[in-house]
Amino acid sequence: xxxxxxxxxxxxxxxxxxxxxxxxxxxxxxxxxxxxxxxxxxxxxxxxxxxxxxxxxxxxxxxxxxxxxxxxxxxxxxxxxxxxxxxxxxxxxxxxxxxxxxxxxxxxxxxxxxxxxxxxxxxxxxxxxxxxxxxxxxxxxxxxxxxxxxxxxxxxxxxxxxxxxxxxxxxxxxxxxxxxxxxxxxxxxxxxxxxxxxxxxxxxxxxxxxxxxxxxxxxxxxxxxxxxxxxxxxxxxxxxxxxxxxxxxxxxxxxxxxxxxxxxxxxxxxxxxxxxxxxxxxxxxxxxxxxxxxxxxxxxxxxxxxxxxxxxxxxxxxxxxxxxxxxxxxxxxxxxxxxxxxxxxxxxxxxxxxxxxxxxxxxxxxxxxxxxxxxxxx
Numbered sequence: 145x146x147x148x149x150x151x152x153x154x155x156x157x158x159x160x161x162x163x164x165x166x167x168x169x170x171x172x173x174x175x176x177x178x179x180x181x182x183x184x185x186x187x188x189x190x191x192x193x194x195x196x197x198x199x200x201x202x203x204x205x206x207x208x209x210x211x212x213x214x215x216x217x218x219x220x221x222x223x224x225x226x227x228x229x230x231x232x233x234x235x236x237x238x239x240x241x242x243x244x245x246x247x248x249x250x251x252x253x254x255x256x257x258x259x260x261x262x263x264x265x266x267x268x269x270x271x272x273x274x275x276x277x278x279x280x281x282x283x284x285x286x287x288x289x290x291x292x293x294x295x296x297x298x299x300x301x302x303x304x305x306x307x308x309x310x311x312x313x314x315x316x317x318x319x320x321x322x323x324x325x326x327x328x329x330x331x332x333x334x335x336x337x338x339x340x341x342x343x344x345x346x347x348x349x350x351x352x353x354x355x356x357x358x359x360x361x362x363x364x365x366x367x368x369x370x371x372x373x374x375x376x377x378x379x380x381x382x383x384x385x386x387x388x389x390x391x392x393x394x395x396x397x398x399x400x401x402x403x404x405x406x407x408x409x410x411x412x413x414x415x416x417x418x419x420x421x422x423x424x425x426x427x428x429x430x431x432x433x434x435x436x437x438x439x440x441x442x443x444x445x446x447x448x449x450x451x452x453x454x455x456x457x458x459x460x461x462x463x464x465x466x467x468x469x470x471x472x473x474x475x476x477x478x479x480x481x482x483x484x485x486x487x488x489x490x491x492x493x494x495x496x497x498x499x500x501x502x503x504x505x506x507x508x509x510x511x512x513x514x515x516x517x518x519x520x521x522x
Contacts, residue, residue, distance in 0.1 A: 145366035146387035159336035161395040247333040443487040
């Protein structure tokens with residue numbers, strides 16, 4: 145896997161994340177670096193002191209952005225739309241299906257194609273659609289682009305999605321007033337980007353330290369970077385001949401993820417929060433391991449989840465395959481996979497439109513080592 149290390153954040157993504165983060169915020173509200181206080185070896189006060197410059201940055205950016213957002217009530221509502229309970233929200237994910245690094249680079253067509261693509265991803269019947277074949281996938285993508293502003297097409301996609309009724313109404317309003325809504329979207333994001341850049345110099349050193357760390361090997365191979373600590377690069381296959389653009393994020397400080405889709409016009413990309421590794425290092429490992437072990441035992445103590453683990457030990461499967469083999473509905477399997485993922489027994493990797501589930505070999509080996517120690521009385 146080849147990486148292109150971006151030496152600056154994607155400010156379009158950052159601005160979108162800021163809007164999502166301030167939806168439920170009031171001016172003057174405190175900012176916390178961590179949420180689950182009891183999981184860390186340092187106290188919350190110690191962690192906040194360690195990253196005091198970041199907290200000051202967030203307060204300035206968030207409070208000024210709040211003033212801007214007041215003038216865009218329609219986009220406040222739209223940014224509240226969730227997709228599959230993803231913390232990034234619907235439009236946070238949409239940004240990842242574009243090539244723009246700042247909002248002025250974003251065309252209306254690219255934006256609405258990204259909206260359509262994500263609606264297709266959260267189609268309630270998506271697992272019934274067999275788009276494994278590249279030819280079929282490209283045919284579907286061409287139709288999506290050709291019919292981007294076709295009323296019947298977008299209504300069909302919205303109604304088929306897993307959004308609730310209120311969110312579907314908001315999405316229909318967006319498409320019905322596409323020109324006006326897009327213009328105000330660009331206007332809003334431009335203003336947020338400007339605020340972000342106003343204070344960026346105060347925390348730029350976090351980005352530069354990551355860039356230096358990831359380029360220290362002098363090679364663009366992911367195997368020579370810390371990325372190997374978070375993903376299994378040996379299992380990477382989809383669009384593997386293309387390099388992935390790696391961006392570091394100040395706003396999504398504890399996030400790690402990547403987006404690789406079958407639309408070859410959209411660059412494969414990855415995002416790594418500036419504190420992702422640092423916060424992992426501050427986790428109370430002893431307490432965390434004990435809690436995780438208990439969670440794992442609970443997860444595997446249920447017959448269906450036990451059978452799912454046996455199935456995945458043979459090879460990765462996507463949700464519909466698991467449902468058909470185990471004899472459960474996709475909704476039930478989705479619930480079980482949520483439990484197994486939470487217990488870190490499985491992990492997900494997206495290939496095209498499907499999410500494949502893999503056994504987390506490292507965690508299984510760790511469990512085996514623990515039982516072996518108990519058997520030896522250690």
